[in-house]
Amino acid sequence: MTDTSTAVPAATRQSIDTAAAHLKRRYRAERRFKAVGLGAILLAMGFLVLLLWTIISNGASAFMQTYIRVDVTFDAAAIDGDDLPGLVKSSIQQRFPAVESRSEKRELAGLLSSGADLDIRRALAADPSVKGTTQPLWMVASDDVDMAMKGYVSRQPGLAGNRLTDRQIAWLAELEAAGAVKKRFNTILLSSGDSREPELAGLWGAVVGSVFSLAITLLVSFPLGVATAVYLEEFAPKNRWTALIEVNINNLAAVPSVVFGLLGLAIFLNFLGMPRSAPLVGGLVLALICLPTIIIAGRAALKAVPPSIREAALGLGASKQQVVTDHVLPLAMPGIMTGTILGMAHALGETAPLLMIGMVAFIVDIPATPLDPSAVLPVQVYLWADSPERAFVERTSAAILVLLVFLGAMNLAAIMLRKKFERRW
Amino acid sequence: MTLFILTVVLLALTVLGYRLGRGRALAVVEGHPRQLHSLPSYHGYWVALWCGLPALAVISAWLAFEPALLHALVLAALPAELQALSDERLALVYNEVRNVARHGHPASSAAVAEAARHYASLRQILFISVATGALALAVAGLAHARARITVSLRTRNRVETIIRVFLIAASLVAILTTVGIVLSLLFESIRFFQAVSIWEFLFGTSWSPQMAIRSDQVGSSGAFGAVPLFAGTLLIAGIAMIVAVPLGLLSAVYMSEYAAPKFRAIAKPLLEVLAGIPTVVYGFFAALTVAPFLRDAGSAIGLSVASESALAAGLVMGIMIIPFVSSLADDVITAVPQSLREGSYGLGATKSETITQVVLPAALPGIVGGVLLAASRAIGETMIVVMAAGLAANLTANPLEAVTTVTTQIVTLLVGDQEFDSPKTLAAFALGLVLFTVTLALNVVALSIVNRYREKYD
Numbered sequence: 001m002t003d004t005s006t007a008v009p010a011a012t013r014q015s016i017d018t019a020a021a022h023l024k025r026r027y028r029a030e031r032r033f034k035a036v037g038l039g040a041i042l043l044a045m046g047f048l049v050l051l052l053w054t055i056i057s058n059g060a061s062a063f064m065q066t067y068i069r070v071d072v073t074f075d076a077a078a079i080d081g082d083d084l085p086g087l088v089k090s091s092i093q094q095r096f097p098a099v100e101s102r103s104e105k106r107e108l109a110g111l112l113s114s115g116a117d118l119d120i121r122r123a124l125a126a127d128p129s130v131k132g133t134t135q136p137l138w139m140v141a142s143d144d145v146d147m148a149m150k151g152y153v154s155r156q157p158g159l160a161g162n163r164l165t166d167r168q169i170a171w172l173a174e175l176e177a178a179g180a181v182k183k184r185f186n187t188i189l190l191s192s193g194d195s196r197e198p199e200l201a202g203l204w205g206a207v208v209g210s211v212f213s214l215a216i217t218l219l220v221s222f223p224l225g226v227a228t229a230v231y232l233e234e235f236a237p238k239n240r241w242t243a244l245i246e247v248n249i250n251n252l253a254a255v256p257s258v259v260f261g262l263l264g265l266a267i268f269l270n271f272l273g274m275p276r277s278a279p280l281v282g283g284l285v286l287a288l289i290c291l292p293t294i295i296i297a298g299r300a301a302l303k304a305v306p307p308s309i310r311e312a313a314l315g316l317g318a319s320k321q322q323v324v325t326d327h328v329l330p331l332a333m334p335g336i337m338t339g340t341i342l343g344m345a346h347a348l349g350e351t352a353p354l355l356m357i358g359m360v361a362f363i364v365d366i367p368a369t370p371l372d373p374s375a376v377l378p379v380q381v382y383l384w385a386d387s388p389e390r391a392f393v394e395r396t397s398a399a400i401l402v403l404l405v406f407l408g409a410m411n412l413a414a415i416m417l418r419k420k421f422e423r424r425w
Numbered sequence: 426m427t428l429f430i431l432t433v434v435l436l437a438l439t440v441l442g443y444r445l446g447r448g449r450a451l452a453v454v455e456g457h458p459r460q461l462h463s464l465p466s467y468h469g470y471w472v473a474l475w476c477g478l479p480a481l482a483v484i485s486a487w488l489a490f491e492p493a494l495l496h497a498l499v500l501a502a503l504p505a506e507l508q509a510l511s512d513e514r515l516a517l518v519y520n521e522v523r524n525v526a527r528h529g530h531p532a533s534s535a536a537v538a539e540a541a542r543h544y545a546s547l548r549q550i551l552f553i554s555v556a557t558g559a560l561a562l563a564v565a566g567l568a569h570a571r572a573r574i575t576v577s578l579r580t581r582n583r584v585e586t587i588i589r590v591f592l593i594a595a596s597l598v599a600i601l602t603t604v605g606i607v608l609s610l611l612f613e614s615i616r617f618f619q620a621v622s623i624w625e626f627l628f629g630t631s632w633s634p635q636m637a638i639r640s641d642q643v644g645s646s647g648a649f650g651a652v653p654l655f656a657g658t659l660l661i662a663g664i665a666m667i668v669a670v671p672l673g674l675l676s677a678v679y680m681s682e683y684a685a686p687k688f689r690a691i692a693k694p695l696l697e698v699l700a701g702i703p704t705v706v707y708g709f710f711a712a713l714t715v716a717p718f719l720r721d722a723g724s725a726i727g728l729s730v731a732s733e734s735a736l737a738a739g740l741v742m743g744i745m746i747i748p749f750v751s752s753l754a755d756d757v758i759t760a761v762p763q764s765l766r767e768g769s770y771g772l773g774a775t776k777s778e779t780i781t782q783v784v785l786p787a788a789l790p791g792i793v794g795g796v797l798l799a800a801s802r803a804i805g806e807t808m809i810v811v812m813a814a815g816l817a818a819n820l821t822a823n824p825l826e827a828v829t830t831v832t833t834q835i836v837t838l839l840v841g842d843q844e845f846d847s848p849k850t851l852a853a854f855a856l857g858l859v860l861f862t863v864t865l866a867l868n869v870v871a872l873s874i875v876n877r878y879r880e881k882y883d
Contacts, residue, residue: 028486041696224595251872352836
């Protein structure tokens with residue numbers, strides 16, 4: 001630019017030069033600023049990727065479980081005497097007849113899970129005629145064997161502090177060479193209740209508990225939330241009372257969830273005497289947490305319905321309530337449903353308030369009604385995360401994956417609902 | 426189960442009531458609904474309400490009072506030597522009676538077995554009488570309402586009044602929740618402060634809530650000075666804010682000022698995913714990955730980092746809060762009028778100069794409000810600190826050491842076996858009261874700032 005303007009006086013020329021240099025610096029600052037902004041977003045997304053990758057890489061292997069094939073002699077005496085665990089032990093001892101001493105026998109039995117007798121029970125139930133015969137049977141391996149097969153525990157003999165003894169490692173190698181060790185899809189994880197043994201622990205009890213809790217939450221918070229939103233948006237006079245209710249709802253939305261847990265403990269459990277650990281109480285507490293979300297989403301959806309709809313209906317002689325129930329509410333329903341699903345998804349991931357009302361108990365049975373003690377998915381994650389066994393790290397990650405799949409499905413449903421019914425007036 | 430059947434029968438009766446009422450209304454005008462004051466369906470609803478509501482009220486009352494009533498009746502029928510027991514023992518006996526009667530547990534004595542039989546029969550008699558009463562009431566209500574249907578009966582107005590009452594009652598639930606929170610926290614806290622002085626709680630620097638259960642136990646006398654908890658909470662929340670505020674703010678600026686619509690359409694939902702992940706997952710991530718990583722990194726450069734360091738919990742909490750800060754900041758930045766930006770461009774400012782010197786100062790009140798909201802979220806966050814921060818109540822400002830927080834202590838004090846009257850469990854409610862007050866104050870301030878800001882540019 002400067003070389004063309006030869007007639008410019010020296011002083012002006014100098015200031016143009018400084019301005020140009022300055023401008024370069026300013027543009028550099030501009031690019032730097034933009035890069036920092038992009039960097040912040042990428043960093044945040046990097047955290048998300050790291051988080052998901054950690055969970056998936058830890059948890060994916062939990063969906064497979066190691067099984068060991070042993071020839072089981074379905075001894076009628078042991079079956080009638082209901083000594084199936086004894087049968088498991090004698091079967092694996094027959095596989096390794098050289099084992100003599102008690103401690104060796106104990107180590108040998110430690111290859112199989114303490115719940116391996118369930119496999120025998122299942123085989124008997126499937127085909128009672130096996131009684132008295134000898135059949136090969138795949139039985140659940142113990143968590144240490146499972147971890148070793150998946151490479152989380154070393155299989156190198158002679159390591160101090162290894163969960164598997166050298167003898168167990170040798171036996172395992174022998175079994176593997178004979179093709180008697182394999183990994184199968186882990187149905188236990190998805191179909192049974194909690195257990196102290198990682199290889200027997202399942203999520204089904206927690207899933208059922210979550211479903212019961214969320215059903216109660218939905219039944220309570222949806223009608224109440226919609227009714228409140230309709231009242232505040234369509235009928236309420238603008239006075240101090242309704243202003244109070246509004247402020248109150250906004251503040252409730254920001255109260256820490258653990259405080260709702262204290263409320264549940266003090267009112268539902270201690271004052272009203274409801275059962276501890278029950279999805280009923282969990283659902284009620286979650287409903288109170290969800291309520292502000294649904295009300296706020298509902299009001300936004302109602303507000304988005306144009307006044308002309310109301311005026312047209314009123315003009316045709318509808319009463320105010322008929323306007324709302326027959327016209328405004330159906331038009332606002334997709335928005336309300338989207339808000340409700342998002343609120344439910346939030347409730348599904350909520351943990352802290354449920355700890356307060358005793359939903360952290362160790363519960364093996366699958367709950368049959370919302371009054372039975374039960375865990376829920378996020379609490380199950382918390383409980384397993386606290387367990388010291390290595391195998392529970394893997395299973396915790398798997399439980400998180402299941403939880404995230406449920407959450408993802410709910411959010412996807414909300415997005416699709418919004419896309420399908422979104423309406424610009 | 427029986428209750429379920431009763432509810433189903435009642436529902437069926439209500440539906441029947443609707444049909445009968447509607448049919449009756451049409452019959453009254455001989456098939457000319459235009460002569461009616463209200464639509465025929467309103468007559469149906471009216472009869473259905475008459476049928477369902479009174480019966481529902483009876484059943485609710487029974488559900489509410491059954492335990493107390495059974496308690497009184499069964500205790501009154503207990504043999505004298507059992508009645509002479511102390512209140513706590515008596516409660517245990519009654520609990521056993523209930524378990525025997527309802528869950529088929531074996532009874533420990535003949536008296537208990539007898540009481541359990543009494544309990545079961547009383548319960549059955551009560552249920553049958555309530556069920557009969559409710560159903561009779563439903564049928565009577567149905568018949569009464571149906572008989573009153575005339576051409577000029579204003580059923581629409583009546584039904585709408587009932588609906589209106591329901592709407593108002595529903596909107597009071599939010600108020601009741603707040604009242605419930607305040608009352609439960611307040612009452613239990615007052616009981617706590619009768620045992621521990623409020624000054625010691627608020628300003629004491631030693632926290633060890635283990636109380637001796639028997640007087641002859643050694644060691645644990647219990648100290649309830651909550652200052653280390655407050656300090657730990659502030660430390661972790663502070664670290665979280667140091668992570669979240671710059672990252673969230675910068676992403677919001679990039680997202681609203683620079684990003685192409687396509688990039689924004691992908692990046693914004695992805696950021697929101699961070700907010701949708703349950704906190705228990707973050708807690709697991711912090712404990713499993715971040716804390717060991719920080720410990721190893723620290724020992725590599727010669728620093729000793731606790732395995733439950735405040736830094737790990739704070740970092741992960743910060744990540745969780747990023748989308749919260751960024752979406753609030755995004756809102757306020759977009760709300761800054763375009764004319765301000767154009768004026769700045771007209772004076773020759775670059776985009777970044779416009780943002781830092783015009784847009785951000787104009788949006789500052791809103792951003793401050795958003796940051797305060799995020800801070801209240803950080804203070805109230807529970808699962809991350811429960812899983813990744815420690816239980817040791819250290820009074821320290823060193824982020825590499827383990828600290829504990831208010832929410833961690835609330836959970837620890839209340840999980841597991843608890844007797845309800847010990848200062849240990851009551852302390853959780855006092856902590857809850859502090860937490861509730863602080864977050865409420867932060868929210869009120871933040872919301873008023875945001876609202877005032879919004880009014881300025883609307």
